[in-house]
Amino acid sequence: MAYIELKDVSYRYPYTKEQALKNVTYSFERGKFYGIIGENGGGKTTLCNLIRGLIPHFYLGRLKGEALVDGVDVRDWDTGEISAKIGYVFQNPFTQISGIKETVFEEVAIGLENLGVPKDEMIERVINVCEMLNIEDLVKNNPNELSRGQRQRVAFASIIVMDTDTLVIDEPTSQLDPEGTESVFEIIRSLKESGKTIILVEHKIDLIAEHCEEILVMQGGKIAMSGPTKAILSDFGTLDLGTMIPATAVFGHAMKEAGKPLADIPITLDEAVELVERRGE
Amino acid sequence: MHVEFGNSFKKFYKTGNFWCDLYPTTKLILCFTVAMSTIVMNNWIYGFSVCLFYFIFAFFTGHGKQFTKTFLILFVIIGLFLVVIRQVGMRTGNVTPMFEIFGWIWYRESFITSLDVSSYMLGFAGGILLFFDTTPMRDLMYAFEHMGVSHVTSFIMLSSMQNIIDLRKTSVAILESQKSRGIETDGNILVRSKAFFPTISPLILGAFSSTEEKSIAMDARAFSVKRKHTFLRELKPMSQIEKILCLLFSLALISLTVWKIAAALIK
Ligand SMILES: Nc1ncnc2c1ncn2[C@@H]1O[C@H](COP(=O)(O)OP(=O)(O)OP(=O)(O)O)[C@@H](O)[C@H]1O
Ligand SMILES: [Mg+2]
Numbered sequence: 001m002a003y004i005e006l007k008d009v010s011y012r013y014p015y016t017k018e019q020a021l022k023n024v025t026y027s028f029e030r031g032k033f034y035g036i037i038g039e040n041g042g043g044k045t046t047l048c049n050l051i052r053g054l055i056p057h058f059y060l061g062r063l064k065g066e067a068l069v070d071g072v073d074v075r076d077w078d079t080g081e082i083s084a085k086i087g088y089v090f091q092n093p094f095t096q097i098s099g100i101k102e103t104v105f106e107e108v109a110i111g112l113e114n115l116g117v118p119k120d121e122m123i124e125r126v127i128n129v130c131e132m133l134n135i136e137d138l139v140k141n142n143p144n145e146l147s148r149g150q151r152q153r154v155a156f157a158s159i160i161v162m163d164t165d166t167l168v169i170d171e172p173t174s175q176l177d178p179e180g181t182e183s184v185f186e187i188i189r190s191l192k193e194s195g196k197t198i199i200l201v202e203h204k205i206d207l208i209a210e211h212c213e214e215i216l217v218m219q220g221g222k223i224a225m226s227g228p229t230k231a232i233l234s235d236f237g238t239l240d241l242g243t244m245i246p247a248t249a250v251f252g253h254a255m256k257e258a259g260k261p262l263a264d265i266p267i268t269l270d271e272a273v274e275l276v277e278r279r280g281e
Numbered sequence: 282m283h284v285e286f287g288n289s290f291k292k293f294y295k296t297g298n299f300w301c302d303l304y305p306t307t308k309l310i311l312c313f314t315v316a317m318s319t320i321v322m323n324n325w326i327y328g329f330s331v332c333l334f335y336f337i338f339a340f341f342t343g344h345g346k347q348f349t350k351t352f353l354i355l356f357v358i359i360g361l362f363l364v365v366i367r368q369v370g371m372r373t374g375n376v377t378p379m380f381e382i383f384g385w386i387w388y389r390e391s392f393i394t395s396l397d398v399s400s401y402m403l404g405f406a407g408g409i410l411l412f413f414d415t416t417p418m419r420d421l422m423y424a425f426e427h428m429g430v431s432h433v434t435s436f437i438m439l440s441s442m443q444n445i446i447d448l449r450k451t452s453v454a455i456l457e458s459q460k461s462r463g464i465e466t467d468g469n470i471l472v473r474s475k476a477f478f479p480t481i482s483p484l485i486l487g488a489f490s491s492t493e494e495k496s497i498a499m500d501a502r503a504f505s506v507k508r509k510h511t512f513l514r515e516l517k518p519m520s521q522i523e524k525i526l527c528l529l530f531s532l533a534l535i536s537l538t539v540w541k542i543a544a545a546l547i548k
Contacts, residue, residue, distance in 0.1 A: 054497060054500075058496075078505075080503065080504075080506035081506065083500055083501060083502075083503045083505065084503050084506050087501070088501045089501075090494075090497075090498060090501070092494065095494035095498050096501075098440075098495075098498075098499060099440055099443040099444075099447070100419070103286075105283070105286060105287060105513075106513055106514060109513045110502045111501075111502040111503050113511055113512060113513055114432070114502060114506055114508075114510060115503050115506060115508060116510055117511060118511060119290070119291065119513065120291065122511065122513055123287045123288060123290055123513070126287060127283060127284055130283055131283075136283040137282075137283070139286050140286055144443070144447075159501060162502070162503065
């Protein structure tokens with residue numbers, strides 16, 4: 001059975017005319033790594049809000065169709081219970097700092113306090129997550145006085161420390177440098193490998209190509225295209241949907257047009273290297 | 282280093298100052314009973330002695346400067362104001378003239394009453410001020426949560442405090458940015474008020490939208506999960522001595538009150 005099942009879901013935010021989601025139907029399976037891409041305003045964040053139950057519990061508006069999480073309609077989920085099941089890292093890192101704690105260490109621990117995790121275990125988990133995200137040196141800092149990138153990492157740490165089985169992550173690297181971005185992706189990947197379901201919104205297409213298993217392309221509130229990463233990102237048609245495809249795929253198409261096609265359209269650098277090498281032989 | 286810091290939470294949180302490390306409720310009861318006693322006594326010698334004690338005590342707790350700053354302002358405003366008001370307003374019962382300023386006679390009786398009144402107002406305010414100066418809001422909320430106040434209430438309180446601090450910072454930032462755009466923010470009231478309105482509108486709008494987003498963000502940290510909470514940073518629970526101290530102070534206040542009422546009735 002599908003883990004998260006959307007059946008003909010449409011949604012309109014309060015006081016707006018246009019629907020932010022239009023007749024969306026999709027099934028997410030447990031334990032898979034999904035990437036959501038698409039143009040600005042395409043409805044990516046809205047889709048995340050729905051999966052996490054913020055629609056309809058926080059955002060009122062008009063929700064039609066059926067959205068089931070683990071077999072239960074999002075309308076019937078208790079907001080507390082769903083928050084303990086699905087972790088959500090928001091797009092805007094600035095509003096994710098509680099503002100009531102004096103140190104980053106305490107900030108990261110908030111979720112665990114609310115979940116009633118015993119103190120010794122709490123300390124251990126916070127220490128581990130801080131190491132994972134490279135924020136060990138910040139633990140004593142005031143969370144209200146962090147830089148943008150630091151805030152984003154602290155916000156991310158604060159959610160993954162809760163160890164939910166599912167993670168919805170909306171552009172976690174918007175404030176990070178390439179190195180920080182790479183390390184966040186490594187963490188997400190290792191979380192996936194530990195069996196978690198990951199739903200990730202991201203613009204950095206090369207990283208999507210490298211890590212995700214399935215892709216959804218959102219455009220104008222609809223899922224314009226969906227399928228295995230390879231199929232979506234090697235397709236030139238994806239470009240018409242207001243999104244990018246990896247440079248290696250463009251290269252693959254260019255080779256084809258030049259009459260020297262590779263055996264396949266590569267979507268990652270490794271693949272490209274391999275295909276070119278293979279052709280050379 | 283981060284491991285060490287993390288493990289420091291295994292012990293009760295301590296500042297190292299005897300008074301500051303008392304449980305918030307203890308501090309509240311002690312400050313409150315002393316503050317109330319000045320009202321019950323209604324005597325300027327007692328009241329001002331207590332005020333003097335506050336000063337000395339505040340320095341002992343390491344919050345002397347902070348306390349003095351606010352308390353001195355109160356002292357000047359309440360003290361002077363009441364003394365003058367009494368000389369103007371209350372004329373009955375005045376028999377003993379003290380001195381005369383340009384034909385305005387000051388009476389001893391009014392003067393003493395005004396001292397009594399201002400001493401207890403200051404005595405009361407000072408006690409409360411001392412409590413808040415030496416008890417961080419988060420400690421107070423910690424104690425409240427342990428008494429059964431919901432963590433949501435506690436979050437709202439702490440968060441409002443933080444909002445006030447943030448608002449002050451943002452408004453300064455906005456004023457600065459307007460100054461750099463050539464809007465006059467220095468000068469007389471009229472000039473300033475012109476700068477004021479464009480300042481507060483983004484401020485208020487920003488405050489609203491961030492409240493909504495913040496409440497959603499807190500929900501992501503399992504805020505609405507209905508489970509028993511645990512606390513990372515813990516305060517040492519009230520010791521036996523603290524309990525006895527609280528009891529003694531409360532009993533003293535009650536006896537003082539009873540004695541005062543009885544004395545008044547006999548008279
Ligand atoms: N809270 C809200 N209230 C009203 N309308 C909203 C709200 N949030 C989003 N919208 C609207 O819904 C549509 C979809 O927005 P959404 O934020 O889901 O897009 P997105 O794909 O996440 O875009 P981006 O790449 O910019 O993050 C947009 O037209 C947007 O204006
Ligand atoms: Mg978005």
